[in-house]
Amino acid sequence: MLDLAIxxxxxxTPEAVLFWVLAPLTVAxxxxxxxxxxxxxxxxxxxxxxVNLAVFYIAQDALxxxxxxxxxxxxxxxxxxxxxxxxxxxxxxxxxxxxxxxLRPIAIVAAVGFGGLMVSLIGRATLGRNAIGLEAANSLGNxxxxxxxxxxxxxxxxxxxxxxxITAALGAMVLAHHQSIQVRPTQRQLSTQRFRGxxxxxxxxxxxxxxxxxxxxxxxxxxxxxxxxxxxxxxxTLQARGDMLTSGTFELGxxxxxxxxxx
Amino acid sequence: MDxxxxxxxxxxxxxxxxVGVVVRxxxxxxxxxxxLMLNAANLAFVTFSRINGDLNGQVVAFFTMVVAxxxxxxxxxxxxxxxxxRRSASVDDASLLKR
Numbered sequence: 001m002l003d004l005a006i007x008x009x010x011x012x013t014p015e016a017v018l019f020w021v022l023a024p025l026t027v028a029x030x031x032x033x034x035x036x037x038x039x040x041x042x043x044x045x046x047x048x049x050x051v052n053l054a055v056f057y058i059a060q061d062a063l064x065x066x067x068x069x070x071x072x073x074x075x076x077x078x079x080x081x082x083x084x085x086x087x088x089x090x091x092x093x094x095x096x097x098x099x100x101x102x103l104r105p106i107a108i109v110a111a112v113g114f115g116g117l118m119v120s121l122i123g124r125a126t127l128g129r130n131a132i133g134l135e136a137a138n139s140l141g142n143x144x145x146x147x148x149x150x151x152x153x154x155x156x157x158x159x160x161x162x163x164x165x166i167t168a169a170l171g172a173m174v175l176a177h178h179q180s181i182q183v184r185p186t187q188r189q190l191s192t193q194r195f196r197g198x199x200x201x202x203x204x205x206x207x208x209x210x211x212x213x214x215x216x217x218x219x220x221x222x223x224x225x226x227x228x229x230x231x232x233x234x235x236x237t238l239q240a241r242g243d244m245l246t247s248g249t250f251e252l253g254x255x256x257x258x259x260x261x262x263x
Numbered sequence: 264m265d266x267x268x269x270x271x272x273x274x275x276x277x278x279x280x281x282v283g284v285v286v287r288x289x290x291x292x293x294x295x296x297x298x299l300m301l302n303a304a305n306l307a308f309v310t311f312s313r314i315n316g317d318l319n320g321q322v323v324a325f326f327t328m329v330v331a332x333x334x335x336x337x338x339x340x341x342x343x344x345x346x347x348x349r350r351s352a353s354v355d356d357a358s359l360l361k362r
Contacts, residue, residue, distance in 0.1 A: 011264050011265070016264035019268060019269075020264070023272050027272070027276070030275075030276055030299060033279075033292075033299070034279060034282060034283045034286065034296075039289050039291050039292050042292050043291075043295065046295045046299065049299065049302070050302060053302055053305070053306055056272075056306060056309075057306075060309050060310060060312075062313075062324075064321070064325075065305075069305075069328070072332060073302070076332070077298065077331070077335050080335060080339060081291060081294070081335075081339070084291060084339045084343060087346075088342065088343065099288060103285070103286065104286055107282050107285040107286050108282065110285075111279075111282040114281065115274060115275060115278035118278065119274055119275075122270045122271060122274060131313060131314040132313075132314065133313060133316060134313055134316060134318070137316055137317050138318075142318075142321075145318045146318055146321055146325070149318055149319065150322055150325075154322055161326055161329045161330065164329070165329060167333075168333035168334075168336045168337050171336075171337050171340065172336045172339075172340040175337070175343070175344050176340045
């Protein structure tokens with residue numbers, strides 16, 4: 001059994017209750033982030049982890065950091081993540097299939113080893129005294145205390161970091177700037193392409209989705225005259241997401257027509 | 264409760280984030296796991312700031328947040344650029360240098 005020797009002083013009971021309620025929730029949300037399939041769900045769980053961490057910061061007398069955590073991380077960074085998720089869309093990389101064989105067991109073993117090492121290290125470290133607490137340091141107020149440090153001892157790092165921030169913003173603009181390589185075809189060219197192309201199959205445009213007179217919705221492929229579904233009648237995004245019904249269930253003879261469908 | 268419990272929580276979150284970076288394939292989720300690791304480090308900084316009774320740890324955590332914000336901005340721009348040319352946000356697909 002590990003001897004978790006470190007002791008830096010007991011906290012007040014309300015903080016203990018807060019910790020034991022929120023810490024399992026935080027760990028569960030972080031684990032869920034690993035395990036859920038969809039990236040959007042991961043983002044939501046990540047946001048909840050960040051809010052929980054903000055509560056921990058505030059509980060530890062770091063009021064300024066707690067507020068910054070909510071405003072910057074949960075507000076700005078996670079929204080940026082969600083924006084990019086919507087921009088990039090959902091694709092096959094969301095799946096949880098293992099691409100390198102044996103990666104997952106190795107990762108789990110390594111993680112258990114690393115985590116065990118960290119926990120036992122923290123447990124064996126001794127400080128020799130109790131936690132001092134921030135009452136003295138925060139006597140003028142937390143924001144004032146941080147400002148005093150930031151604009152005296154850390155003023156040079158502060159300037160450097162601001163330069164980094166501006167550089168990052170410029171870099172993002174350069175990277176995200178899109179210069180189209182080919183000229184976009186005009187309506188006229190598209191029309192010519194349809195009629196002068198190899199086949200006239202799509203001359204009248206792509207088939208519309210939905211099974212006529214049975215189920216009219218964008219998530220059901222149209223039926224060709226021989227009864228097979230027309231794949232190009234459905235938006236490719238719906239196919240990739242798997243939000244697609246098969247038109248087979250609406251074939252003649254499979255739908256129970258004896259019951260009226262009045263709604 | 265001992266104040267050192269925050270340190271254990273921080274170690275746990277860091278480990279979970281590291282596993283996520285290795286295991287997940289979606290580049291955006293990988294980035295979120297990196298963020299989780301940075302956040303775990305921040306929690307350790309704040310806890311040590313409290314244990315030692317001065318605000319230096321909080322200032323360092325503040326700098327970490329700024330650097331993390333820069334990293335997210337540039338990283339997401341790279342993901343968008345890769346997605347634009349390869350139509351995929353999977354970290355396994357960007358293996359052009361391997362071949």
